[in-house]
């Protein structure tokens with residue numbers, strides 16, 4: 001197994017290199033990717049006046065949505081490791097005079113304290129499974145929460161119920177060269193939280209209680225535009241950095257490679273329907289945990 005420091009450095013390096021693709025796709029991802037976190041937002045129901053945290057906020061779309069729910073007197077903080085994405089989030093959502101959500105650069109595993117704490121509600125979409133040392137990251141989160149505050153997060157289940165994700169990687173890497181190393185065992189990656197028993201153990205170790213891990217099947221609806229859809233998936237995935245560095249002809253080959261593997265999810269004239277299997281993770285910070 002790879003040691004934690006190496007995994008953490010690999011994660012930071014990956015998101016630094018992948019950030020330009022996420023920035024380029026920010027509006028599209030907010031729109032098509034909304035079902036990836038909608039169930040968590042429904043469960044969390046942030047209320048006006050609350051303090052809310054969005055872990056791994058990316059380019060800020062979900063933090064902005066939460067900020068509207070807690071307005072006018074509440075606050076929403078988006079935290080992300082990737083500085084370029086945080087800068088983009090600020091540009092996209094900070095209102096004149098500095099109003100709106102607040103965005104902070106930081107690694108949730110190594111932060112001593114999260115600015116804006118204590119939080120009443122914590123949200124995270126598709127990030128917790130990327131933590132190199134999940135108990136460390138989840139403990140930072142729990143410490144940043146008021147006692148009894150609620151956490152709602154989504155993560156992928158496994159590759160079988162998210163077939164578009166490996167398809168996007170395989171179709172592109174045939175043209176763009178090898179992608180970053182695939183995770184081994186419990187190492188961080190898209191499917192590292194596939195086992196609900198493991199997720200429960202990690203949350204208990206970090207001091208959470210009232211833990212729920214619920215399966216949700218959602219569909220990502222995308223337009224019938226293979227260049228748009230394949231570029232979106234490549235740019236937000238492991239081949240994203242190589243794609244952006246590639247010549248236009250190679251980029252076209254990569255898109256075509258992904259399009260072939262995604263054809264079974266396409267209805268001509270209507271669009272793509274990408275089946276997606278999530279866990280909705282819910283929990284509360286435990287009053288008996290050490291601070």
Ligand SMILES: C[S@@+](CC[C@H](N)C(=O)[O-])C[C@H]1O[C@@H](n2cnc3c(N)ncnc32)[C@H](O)[C@@H]1O
Pocket residue numbers: 011015029033036055056057058059062079080081082085106107108109124125126127130131132137
């Ligand atoms: C799959 S993206 C999801 C982004 C956003 N939540 C969304 O759903 O659009 C994962 C995000 O988590 C961030 N991230 C990964 N590890 C992190 C860590 N240890 N601390 C803070 N952010 C992290 C990445 O920079 C990236 O923006």
